[in-house]
Amino acid sequence: MQANELLNMYHVDANTWDEMYKDAFVREQYRGVVEFMQELSVDELNKKEELARKLFMSQGITFTVYSSGEGIEKIFPFDIIPRIITSSEWNYIEKGIKQRLKALNLFLKDVYSDQFILKDEIVPIEMIYSCPHYLREMHGFPVPYDIYVHIAGIDLIRNSDGEFYILEDNLRTPSGVSYMLENREITKRLFPDLLPKNNVRTVTEYPNILHKNLVSLSPRNISNPTIIVLTPGIYNSAYFEHTTLARLMGVELVEGRDLVVDNHRVFMKTTAGLQQVDVIYRRVDDEFLDPLVFNPSSLLGVSGIMSAYRKGNVAIVNAIGNGVADDKAIYSYVPAMIKYYLNEEPILKNVPTYQLNNLEEREYVFANMNRMVIKKTNESGGYGMLMGHSASDEEIDRYKIEIVKDPRQYIAQPIISLSSSPCYMNGKLQPRRIDLRPYALCGPGGIEIVPGGLTRVALREGSLVVNSSQGGGSKDTWVLAGSQ
Amino acid sequence: MLSRVADSLYWMSRYIERTDGILRMLKINYASSQDDLQDFSWKPVLRIFTYLKEGNVDKVANRSRAVLQYMVTDKENSNSVVNIVTHARENARSVQDHITKELWQCLNDYYHTVRDEQLVRLLHREDPVTILDVLIKQGLLYYGTTEITMARGEGYAFLNIGKFLERAVQSADILDVKFSDKNYDFDESNPTYWKYLLLSISGYELYLKTYRSGFDPKNVVEQIVLNEDFPRSILYSINQLHRYFQRLKSEKNIEAYHKVDFMIGKINSKVKYSTVETIMRQGLHRYLQTIKEDLYEVGTALNQHYFAYV
Numbered sequence: 001m002q003a004n005e006l007l008n009m010y011h012v013d014a015n016t017w018d019e020m021y022k023d024a025f026v027r028e029q030y031r032g033v034v035e036f037m038q039e040l041s042v043d044e045l046n047k048k049e050e051l052a053r054k055l056f057m058s059q060g061i062t063f064t065v066y067s068s069g070e071g072i073e074k075i076f077p078f079d080i081i082p083r084i085i086t087s088s089e090w091n092y093i094e095k096g097i098k099q100r101l102k103a104l105n106l107f108l109k110d111v112y113s114d115q116f117i118l119k120d121e122i123v124p125i126e127m128i129y130s131c132p133h134y135l136r137e138m139h140g141f142p143v144p145y146d147i148y149v150h151i152a153g154i155d156l157i158r159n160s161d162g163e164f165y166i167l168e169d170n171l172r173t174p175s176g177v178s179y180m181l182e183n184r185e186i187t188k189r190l191f192p193d194l195l196p197k198n199n200v201r202t203v204t205e206y207p208n209i210l211h212k213n214l215v216s217l218s219p220r221n222i223s224n225p226t227i228i229v230l231t232p233g234i235y236n237s238a239y240f241e242h243t244t245l246a247r248l249m250g251v252e253l254v255e256g257r258d259l260v261v262d263n264h265r266v267f268m269k270t271t272a273g274l275q276q277v278d279v280i281y282r283r284v285d286d287e288f289l290d291p292l293v294f295n296p297s298s299l300l301g302v303s304g305i306m307s308a309y310r311k312g313n314v315a316i317v318n319a320i321g322n323g324v325a326d327d328k329a330i331y332s333y334v335p336a337m338i339k340y341y342l343n344e345e346p347i348l349k350n351v352p353t354y355q356l357n358n359l360e361e362r363e364y365v366f367a368n369m370n371r372m373v374i375k376k377t378n379e380s381g382g383y384g385m386l387m388g389h390s391a392s393d394e395e396i397d398r399y400k401i402e403i404v405k406d407p408r409q410y411i412a413q414p415i416i417s418l419s420s421s422p423c424y425m426n427g428k429l430q431p432r433r434i435d436l437r438p439y440a441l442c443g444p445g446g447i448e449i450v451p452g453g454l455t456r457v458a459l460r461e462g463s464l465v466v467n468s469s470q471g472g473g474s475k476d477t478w479v480l481a482g483s484q
Numbered sequence: 485m486l487s488r489v490a491d492s493l494y495w496m497s498r499y500i501e502r503t504d505g506i507l508r509m510l511k512i513n514y515a516s517s518q519d520d521l522q523d524f525s526w527k528p529v530l531r532i533f534t535y536l537k538e539g540n541v542d543k544v545a546n547r548s549r550a551v552l553q554y555m556v557t558d559k560e561n562s563n564s565v566v567n568i569v570t571h572a573r574e575n576a577r578s579v580q581d582h583i584t585k586e587l588w589q590c591l592n593d594y595y596h597t598v599r600d601e602q603l604v605r606l607l608h609r610e611d612p613v614t615i616l617d618v619l620i621k622q623g624l625l626y627y628g629t630t631e632i633t634m635a636r637g638e639g640y641a642f643l644n645i646g647k648f649l650e651r652a653v654q655s656a657d658i659l660d661v662k663f664s665d666k667n668y669d670f671d672e673s674n675p676t677y678w679k680y681l682l683l684s685i686s687g688y689e690l691y692l693k694t695y696r697s698g699f700d701p702k703n704v705v706e707q708i709v710l711n712e713d714f715p716r717s718i719l720y721s722i723n724q725l726h727r728y729f730q731r732l733k734s735e736k737n738i739e740a741y742h743k744v745d746f747m748i749g750k751i752n753s754k755v756k757y758s759t760v761e762t763i764m765r766q767g768l769h770r771y772l773q774t775i776k777e778d779l780y781e782v783g784t785a786l787n788q789h790y791f792a793y794v
Contacts, residue, residue, distance in 0.1 A: 254486065258488050271791075272485075
């Protein structure tokens with residue numbers, strides 16, 4: 001069979017924006033890919049899929065699932081058909097994210113210092129003090145260059161009208177960027193010459209920009225500061241990403257047990273004695289970072305690191321306490337923040353969000369549960385989520401009881417129909433829902449976003465949940481250069 | 485370099501060296517088992533490379549396939565190839581930013597090869613030499629990739645320190661067990677026995693070129709302990725160990741360096757200024773035993789002065 005027939009058999013779900021097709025026509029930006037695919041047989045497509053799997057496996061781009069004492073290597077499912085973003089779409093997204101990030105950084109600075117936004121009652125004060133990620137330890141401590149969010153992974157989705165919406169802001173330790181880089185490498189192998197022919201912009205600058213930003217944060221004014229990536233260790237599911245970033249930046253990958261704090265300075269233990277550390281790109285959560293200040297049973301962190309940080313002897317990236325800005329309940333105030341701090345209209349829209357401690361909104365939500373998604377404000381990875389349209393009555397009732405008990409823990413949003421994209425699965429082209437996570441890097445010189453990102457795919461038919469922990473996969477994400 | 489990283493590199497390298505030793509040993513002993521009129525015994529191999537109790541050794545000692553499976557694919561055997569390669573790969577995984585991407589991929593492929601479910605079946609049914617060859621080749625790829633891609637820095641030094649320490653211990657072990665099996669009888673003149681011993685450590689051809697008068701156990705000892713040109717000899721391994729250790733010299737850790745350098749230098753001289761006669765006078769077993777103990781002490785000292793991070 002030819003891939004051509006597969007393309008003809010592809011059907012878009014009703015009331016959904018499909019990234020490749022508009023009615024029966026292939027969108028302009030996908031023509032190159034479709035033409036290439038038309039030349040292939042199903043056999044060849046299968047071979048490409050197999051090659052992708054092998055490449056991931058042999059490069060160890062895997063995460064380990066431990067069961068019955070034995071590790072099983074799994075790959076993060078990858079769909080061979082790229083997701084394509086035109087240059088005008090990208091310009092819009094880029095502008096919108098930069099604006100949002102600027103406001104979020106100002107918010108963090110404000111909320112940890114003067115708190116003007118609370119005094120002006122733009123954000124209710126109880127929202128902040130009820131947020132477990134608001135850390136008193138950060139109050140009144142000026143972080144270098146006033147940058148709190150150095151790396152952001154802001155999630156976007158596309159509604160049935162084709163409009164982009166912000167789904168959530170990930171400002172703590174967003175992951176997945178290694179898949180943005182590796183997916184591209186795989187595509188180079190799967191579709192020779194296709195990238196240059198389609199004018200796809202490169203993503204390889206990411207580690208260089210990140211490294212440049214990290215160096216610029218060094219508290220010691222020396223030419224060759226010690227930069228490290230701090231990982232929880234090989235059992236962490238994102239360990240592959242940590243090694244990739246360390247390797248691509250040429251910096252040391254370090255675990256908590258490799259570090260020691262002496263006289264408010266952080267050192268790593270080397271074969272030649274102790275060596276002072278200047279900048280830490282940590283992939284360990286706030287809570288586990290310093291057992292003296294936060295979770296006392298943490299073995300992943302370093303005792304005393306917080307004091308070194310507060311003394312300004314070490315830079316920590318992202319800053320500690322960012323969780324207060326990407327809390328799902330705070331999310332609904334971001335458009336107001338943009339107006340308050342920047343005096344601008346938000347470029348990218350928020351998904352409407354209902355605060356469940358507001359009685360009126362709660363009643364509305366309860367009356368329309370089957371059109372709502374309920375999210376726990378402090379969970380991520382797709383945990384603690386209820387999709388109203390597919391949940392059973394018992395589940396809905398259980399959630400209602402929980403919500404009434406502690407409404408601040410939950411928010412509700414109308415279910416958004418994510419856009420779909422063709423995926424090659426089981427020898428067929430099938431529509432699957434996708435989102436987009438571009439990675440924004442914020443340094444003293446401004447905000448930079450490499451043209452690309454991670455497109456996550458909900459692999460189950462009809463599913464709207466793209467999180468990798470909930471059976472999601474990914475696609476290579478192409479951003480095309482101008483004149484499109 | 486981080487102490488933890490140095491430690492992992494050192495062990496990664498030791499594990500691969502051990503795997504290589506085991507696989508070669510298995511291959512040649514298997515060949516020997518097909519070439520023996522009497523019941524071939526795997527006893528010496530099992531005694532060198534496993535922790536089996538004497539009674540259990542006897543149970544499988546004459547069953548080649550069972551031994552191969554136990555030594556290659558048995559996950560219960562802590563020293564089986566599949567387990568050691570897994571350890572090597574876990575160590576590599578935690579130091580991926582210190583080994584080249586090629587080297588990591590090579591070890592990762594090795595890991596996926598030994599864990600292939602097919603392997604158990606093939607080892608049971610097909611020609612075992614083919615399987616062992618596949619695995620040995622993966623090891624050779626590792627050595628080649630290390631040689632060609634790794635920077636000649638501290639990491640490379642630790643890789644080689646691990647490799648040659650392991651090799652020296654292994655050669656001492658092999659020689660000791662093989663002789664103990666013949667009750668250290670230096671009149672044992674069964675040429676097949678010595679031939680397979682030498683073959684198993686790739687020393688047969690060199691032996692033929694060095695000694696013209698057939699097989700003499702004394703010459704076997706001389707080659708395996710004292711021949712500086714034989715890459716599996718104890719002396720060669722210790723020379724290399726010393727050479728790579730000396731690359732670690734730096735002002736920062738000078739006291740520890742001198743301590744360990746002294747220890748390695750002492751063993752080096754001890755072996756270098758031995759002859760077959762002095763070894764025989766001491767007794768081969770006692771001689772090899774002291775060398776092994778000295779080498780273990782070097783391992784402990786490295787641990788204390790270079791790898792300690794807890």
